[in-house]
Amino acid sequence: MQVAIPEWQGRVSPVFDTAARMVLLKVEDGREVDRREAQFLGMPPPLRVQRLLDLKVDVLICGAISRPLSAMCLSAGISMIPWVSGSLDEVVKAFLVGALPSPDYTMPGCCGQRLRARRGRGRGRGRKKGGPQ
């Protein structure tokens, strides 16, 4: 499973729409087996989704995301855990143990809404036996 997290100063980037850098994690059997980076600087929203697809991203963990961009990601079949905040390493750890979404890593003002958006049943963690693939 390929997981993308926009990163800024060691934390989850506050706004996915304008995030400049993406950390890409390869997760197998609930473990991180590879980590690399991709540049997204100055990329307009439709290209961001295309780039995620090119990078074969299955899950996007991000901070704030605008409604149109979120809809584009979902329609492209990318599972999303939006409105996440906190240190990148802690967020990765939480994801690997299946603790995301969590109030501990949620942006202020986002408690009332559905924390996890998913398209395509069975793609995200918890749907398949054995956790992240």
Add this chain to the structure above:
Amino acid sequence: MNGKKQPAWRDSILDSIADGVFTVDRDWKITYFNRAAEEITGISREEAVGRHCFEVFRASICEEGCCLRETLKTGEPGLHKAAYIIRYDGKRLPISISTAVLKDEKGETVGGVETFRNLSVLETLRKELKQRYTFRDIVSKNKKMQELFDVLPQVALSDAAVLVEGESGTGKELFARALHDLSHRRDGPLITVNCGALPDTLLESELFGHKAGAFTGAGSDHPGRFSLADSGTIFLDEIGDVSPALQVRLLRVLQEKTFEPLGSTRTQKVDVRVIAATNRDLKKLVSDGTFREDLFYRIDVVTLKIPPLRDRREDIPLLIEHFTDHFNRLQGKEVAGAAPETLNILMNHKFPGNVRELMNIIEHAFVLCLGGVLLPEHLPDFLRPDEFARRKTSPLSLSDLEAELIRETLAQNGHSRTATARQLGIHKTTLWRKMKKLGIESG
């Protein structure tokens, strides 16, 4: 704001203003959040205070262009920077941000203060205003253009031939489209033919069609544009470029609504409305004898004269906005518009290519502008001759200029030092000394 107990009246004052205000400490954690900030962001004061400002505020500039960071770095306040924030519901809210340094009684910097204004109401008003000045896809607040907008629906409803006059790039085709869309023929086709783009023989076949074998290479029947435009509208652009022979055939279609395809003896009937356009003075062409008078009066039933852009400069800001929206949609960018200096340059340009030229300029600027506003450096060089000349010459010092002149003169004189020295009016020893000093090889 810096952890000390603040007087209650301070909160009352800050809560009574319509702009959002928050303060941060040196760790970028929010220490104060007023009522307007709660309303604009949708986040309560309790949730916001103690959190990092970028996680609460979530503005498009947090990462790459935070004005508060810039203010704390330089000590200079930031004013009215355009950005958008993403609310908890995913809605993008356009805002304007101003920032200042926050100091304690000793004058030590303890953090920063940011005020922000919700521009969505302004945005709505701006859109409404734009709607007032938009007719179909044509944008203008010019008096003459507004008069054209007023008569366009009546002209469209009649079936009369229309002549659209205007310089190249003024949007004649948009007028033809608007006339067609407002007419009872709107469900029929709108066929456009650029008469100036095709040689005469090809244009004849293109307009009236041909039968198989009508000429070498005519392997099969080909319907003409008049046939294709049946029960719709045909737009003949650059009608002034049509040859006299073809003018006769056009006249017949206009008068009798009939024509014969090339190589055919059967007359075809067609129900079509003709809209013609030209960037030339047809009356002058008539008096010169290059355009038939009878054809001129056939197409000149109603004339719409589109003023050139230089005569309606008030439209330039509106058009910039229109094209900015257009390219934002097309390229998925977030360009807010043109900076005042950019607008100033564009307002002073003569626009020989009219609206099309302006559109091309904005498209050029969009290629170079990644976000924010369109700046003068995003404009093509020909719009900034001073800047271009400065860039060309500024790295040259006096000795650079001297070296360039010597090199040029040497090249002109086949690298003969004697001839070069003579042309420059200096002794050849002086030339040799200068060449040595400036590091010029004699070649």
